[in-house]
Amino acid sequence: MLPPDIMGLTDEQVEELKLKDEWEDKCVPMGGWTFNRDKIGRRNGRQPNEKMQEVLKKTIEDARAMTSKKLVQQEKLVTQKTVQEALDLLRGAVTIVYPMGLPPHDVIRKEFENTEDLTGTQASLEVIDVQLAQLWFSGKELLPGKKIKDFVGNNEKTKVIVKLQKRGSGKPAREPLMSEDERKQLMLHAYRRQEQLQDKV
Numbered sequence: 001m002l003p004p005d006i007m008g009l010t011d012e013q014v015e016e017l018k019l020k021d022e023w024e025d026k027c028v029p030m031g032g033w034t035f036n037r038d039k040i041g042r043r044n045g046r047q048p049n050e051k052m053q054e055v056l057k058k059t060i061e062d063a064r065a066m067t068s069k070k071l072v073q074q075e076k077l078v079t080q081k082t083v084q085e086a087l088d089l090l091r092g093a094v095t096i097v098y099p100m101g102l103p104p105h106d107v108i109r110k111e112f113e114n115t116e117d118l119t120g121t122q123a124s125l126e127v128i129d130v131q132l133a134q135l136w137f138s139g140k141e142l143l144p145g146k147k148i149k150d151f152v153g154n155n156e157k158t159k160v161i162v163k164l165q166k167r168g169s170g171k172p173a174r175e176p177l178m179s180e181d182e183r184k185q186l187m188l189h190a191y192r193r194q195e196q197l198q199d200k201v
Contacts, residue, residue: 003105008041023103030099052097059093062086087112132167139171 006019021044029048036047047053063086071078091112094102102109110116118124135142137151137160152158163172178186 002042002044003103010041023105027098027100027103027106029097048097055096056093059089063090128164128166134165134167136163136165136172137161139174 003021003023006014006021009017009019024044024046029046029052031049031052033046033048035045037045048056066082066086066089067078094108094112107116118127137148140151142148142151142162148160148162152160161175165172176183
């Protein structure tokens with residue numbers, strides 16, 4: 001990633017301002033690189049070779065599979081440890097591809113170090129501070145110290161949907177009674193039934 005003072009500038013502007021990316025030659029991908037100009041001017045265009053790109057792509061797929069929403073449907077538990085393992089996988093792959101490390105201003109490095117500043121970005125809206133977070137279940141706020149078993153009992157086979165909201169934003173919207181697919185099936189059935197009744201008349 002280009003340093004913040006060069007990011008977004010054209011080559012002519014960089015030359016005119018006599019700016020230099022001091023990390024360009026230090027943070028080189030292993031096995032060489034090919035040039036692929038970044039149209040939006042965020043990266044220096046030195047992409048890893050095909051083999052290293054494949055290492056990154058495979059690791060990304062593995063990390064996504066470890067933290068996929070589909071695991072919930074399969075009733076598999078995703079814990080903080082699982083997320084940390086996925087991050088460690090990604091960190092390892094980046095270390096393999098960039099053995100000299102990424103520049104200190106690179107967002108991927110900042111994400112790995114948990115120092116990324118999200119101020120003014122869309123992603124900042126998705127992050128809820130622990131002090132401002134509320135858990136909601138069945139239209140009731142789960143107060144600190146209360147457990148879900150206080151609301152649903154000790155039945156371990158119960159599916160419970162708990163929502164996270166920012167404090168002061170009120171109750172979250174209710175879950176729909178039926179999924180989109182179920183609704184479509186119901187409408188299709190009603191349409192066919194209506195057709196059958198019209199044919200009889």
